[in-house]
Amino acid sequence: MTTKATTESLTTKQVAEALGTDPKTLRVFLRASADYTAVSSGKRYAFTTKDVGPMKTRFAKWTKERTAPATPPRRVIRPARRPHAPRWVWGSGAVRHWAAKVGVP
Numbered sequence: 001m002t003t004k005a006t007t008e009s010l011t012t013k014q015v016a017e018a019l020g021t022d023p024k025t026l027r028v029f030l031r032a033s034a035d036y037t038a039v040s041s042g043k044r045y046a047f048t049t050k051d052v053g054p055m056k057t058r059f060a061k062w063t064k065e066r067t068a069p070a071t072p073p074r075r076v077i078r079p080a081r082r083p084h085a086p087r088w089v090w091g092s093g094a095v096r097h098w099a100a101k102v103g104v105p
Contacts, residue, residue: 010047
């Protein structure tokens with residue numbers, strides 16, 4: 001007769017479902033938190049059923065801070081564009097005429 005362990009080991013996917021999120025977001029949370037460390041070189045995490053309760057409160061706080069409304073982007077004020085000169089000023093004959101009159105070579 002075998003005895004059942006008192007604490008059940010959970011996967012990241014199972015914990016993510018318990019927290020109401022996806023495993024990718026949970027892993028981002030775990031990497032950002034100093035409270036949880038990976039147990040092997042493959043960056044695997046070990047959880048028990050006792051870990052889920054405290055993790056829910058920490059995850060909710062982290063999610064709230066992460067999705068806090070950012071300050072609205074500042075409006076960029078650019079200098080006004082220089083108005084274009086009328087076509088007759090820069091037409092082919094007007095500039096040459098003006099240059100010849102003023103003495104520009």
